[in-house]
Amino acid sequence: MECAANIDTIQDAFLFIRKTSYDEKRDGINTEEQINKFLDRILELQKYLNTKSDKLEEINNKLEGLSWLNDLKESHLLSINDLIASAKDLHSILIRQYVNLNYLRSKGVAKESIKRFKQVIDDLKENIADIESIFFFLPKVPEFVETTRQLSLIK
Amino acid sequence: MNIYCTQGFKFAFEKLLKKKAHRSIEAEIIEYFFNKEANQLLSGVRLNNSSAEPYIKKRLEGSGGFRLYFLIIIKNDSLYLMFVHPKTGPGGAENIDDNYKAKIYKDVLEDIKNHNLYKLTVSEKQRNIKFNHLSNI
Numbered sequence: 001m002e003c004a005a006n007i008d009t010i011q012d013a014f015l016f017i018r019k020t021s022y023d024e025k026r027d028g029i030n031t032e033e034q035i036n037k038f039l040d041r042i043l044e045l046q047k048y049l050n051t052k053s054d055k056l057e058e059i060n061n062k063l064e065g066l067s068w069l070n071d072l073k074e075s076h077l078l079s080i081n082d083l084i085a086s087a088k089d090l091h092s093i094l095i096r097q098y099v100n101l102n103y104l105r106s107k108g109v110a111k112e113s114i115k116r117f118k119q120v121i122d123d124l125k126e127n128i129a130d131i132e133s134i135f136f137f138l139p140k141v142p143e144f145v146e147t148t149r150q151l152s153l154i155k
Numbered sequence: 156m157n158i159y160c161t162q163g164f165k166f167a168f169e170k171l172l173k174k175k176a177h178r179s180i181e182a183e184i185i186e187y188f189f190n191k192e193a194n195q196l197l198s199g200v201r202l203n204n205s206s207a208e209p210y211i212k213k214r215l216e217g218s219g220g221f222r223l224y225f226l227i228i229i230k231n232d233s234l235y236l237m238f239v240h241p242k243t244g245p246g247g248a249e250n251i252d253d254n255y256k257a258k259i260y261k262d263v264l265e266d267i268k269n270h271n272l273y274k275l276t277v278s279e280k281q282r283n284i285k286f287n288h289l290s291n292i
Contacts, residue, residue, distance in 0.1 A: 068197075133202070138253055139204075144253075154268075
C-alpha cells in the first residue's frame with residue numbers, strides 16, 4: 001500500500017512539473033512577444049508625447065510672438081482675451097493628462113518624453129501669465145507706464 | 156553693442172554662480188548676449204510694448220533653465236541686464252510678479268539716469284564676465 005502511495009506522489013509531482021515545464025516553455029515565447037509589444041507601445045507613447053510637445057512649443061512661440069505686436073486696437077485686445085481663455089482651458093486639460101502619466105513616470109517609463117511634456121506645459125502657463133500681464137495688467141500700473149514714457153525720452 | 160547691468164542683476168548673477176547647479180549661467184550669457192547686434196536679440200517676450208526700448212524676458216538654456224530680464228535702447232546700441240532667476244533647482248521660481256517686473260524696470264531707468272551701472276566685458280578666452288562700474292571707467 002505504501003509503495004503504491006509513493007508512486008502516486010511521485011506521479012503527481014511529475015505531472016505537475018511536466019505541465020509547468022511545458023507552460024513555461026510556451027509562455028516563455030509569449031512573454032518575449034509581450035515584451036516586444038510592450039516596448040512598441042512605449043515607443044508609440046514617446047512619439048505621441050514628443051509630437052504633443054512639439055505642438056505646444058509652437059503654441060508657446062506664437063504666444064511669445066503676440067508680445068511683439070504694435071498698435072493694437074480694442075477689437076484686438078478682445079480677441080487676445082478670448083485666446084487667453086482658450087489657452088487656459090488647454091493648460092487645464094494638459095495638466096490632467098500629465099497627472100495621468102505620473103504612474104508611468106514613477107516607473108521610469110518614457111521618462112524624458114514625460115519630463116519634456118511637463119516643461120512645455122509649464123512654459124505654456126508662464127506664457128499665458130506673461131501675455132495677460134503685458135496686455136491687461138502692466139498697462140494699468142502707473143509706475144510701469146511712466147517708466148516706459150521716461151525711457152522714450154532718454155538721449 | 157554695449158552691455159551693462161544693474162546692481163540687482165550683478166547680485167542675482169553672483170548668487171547663482173555660487174550654486175553648482177546654476178554655474179552654466181555665465182557661459183549661457185556670454186554665448187547669448189555678446190558679439191551680437193541688437194536686432195539679433197529681439198526675441199522672447201516683450202513686456203513693455205515699445206519697439207525703440209524693448210523690455211524683454213528671455214528663456215535661456217531651455218524650458219527648465221534661466222529667465223533673463225533686460226532692456227535694449229536701440230538708438231544707443233545699449234543693452235541693460237536687469238534680473239536673472241532659475242526656473243528650477245535652488246532658488247528657482249516659476250515667474251516674477253507684475254510688481255517686481257515694474258520695480259526692476261523703474262530701477263534700471265534710475266540707474267541709467269544716475270550712471271549707476273556696471274559695464275560688462277568678457278575675458279580674452281571668452282570664459283568669464285568682468286564687471287566694471289561706470290564710476291571706475
